[in-house]
Amino acid sequence: MNHPPVTLHDKKFKIYIQERKILHSIEVVAARLSHEYRDKCPLFLSVLNGSFMFASDLMKEMSIDCEISFIRLSSYSDMGSTGQVKEIMGLKESIKYRHVVVVEDIVDTGHTVAALLPQLQSQGPASVEVAALLVKPEAHEHQLDIKYPVMEIGNDFVVGYGLDYNGLGRNLRDIYKVM
Numbered sequence: 627m628n629h630p631p632v633t634l635h636d637k638k639f640k641i642y643i644q645e646r647k648i649l650h651s652i653e654v655v656a657a658r659l660s661h662e663y664r665d666k667c668p669l670f671l672s673v674l675n676g677s678f679m680f681a682s683d684l685m686k687e688m689s690i691d692c693e694i695s696f697i698r699l700s701s702y703s704d705m706g707s708t709g710q711v712k713e714i715m716g717l718k719e720s721i722k723y724r725h726v727v728v729v730e731d732i733v734d735t736g737h738t739v740a741a742l743l744p745q746l747q748s749q750g751p752a753s754v755e756v757a758a759l760l761v762k763p764e765a766h767e768h769q770l771d772i773k774y775p776v777m778e779i780g781n782d783f784v785v786g787y788g789l790d791y792n793g794l795g796r797n798l799r800d801i802y803k804v805m
């Protein structure tokens with residue numbers, strides 16, 4: 627299939643990872659999760675907005691009982707320099723004694739996951755792990771253990787399949803990288 631470059635706001639992006647490859651890689655991780663969490667009824671916590679498409683396709687591939695809930699992190703303006711991430715919003719149910727799997731679209735610097743995990747741990751879950759569609763190891767500024775990475779990528783800004791550039795591009799079926 628032909629994938630011409632796309633323009634979003636002032637930037638051009640070229641095809642990077644095709645939908646077919648994304649979906650196949652998700653199937654592999656979902657099979658692993660279905661095996662490792664059998665009899666544990668995991669609670670997936672999808673971190674909005676970016677993870678909505680990944681969470682949907684991941685759930686469709688799960689072959690065991692599981693639940694999903696959606697959370698947001700309160701907005702912050704200066705994460706780049708301070709690493710500050712505010713608290714979790716939208717978590718209505720108790721996660722005490724639950725096996726929690728955080729569903730992220732991307733782990734880049736790792737600030738988000740590094741801030742989220744201790745907040746979840748403090749609520750007494752049986753376990754907390756992370757499933758991330760994309761992981762950028764070269765960009766990490768934290769020591770992180772992402773147990774269920776779907777794909778590792780280089781240190782490029784990417785859009786599509788839920789990921790945006792200033793609000794645009796989330797609807798693209800494939801993942802593109804900035805040119």
Ligand SMILES: O=P(O)(O)OC[C@H]1O[C@H](OP(=O)(O)OP(=O)(O)O)[C@H](O)[C@@H]1O
Nearest residue numbers: 674675676731732733734735736737738
């Ligand atoms: O590892 P980090 O450097 O913390 O980056 C990863 C975070 O950045 C994106 O969220 P963003 O704040 O852009 O919100 P969005 O999901 O609504 O697009 C993404 O969805 C991750 O949550």
Ligand SMILES: Nc1nc2[nH]cnc2c(=O)[nH]1
Nearest residue numbers: 734782783784785789790
């Ligand atoms: N769209 C997008 N959002 C991000 N958030 C952190 N890293 C990225 C990235 O590469 N692309």
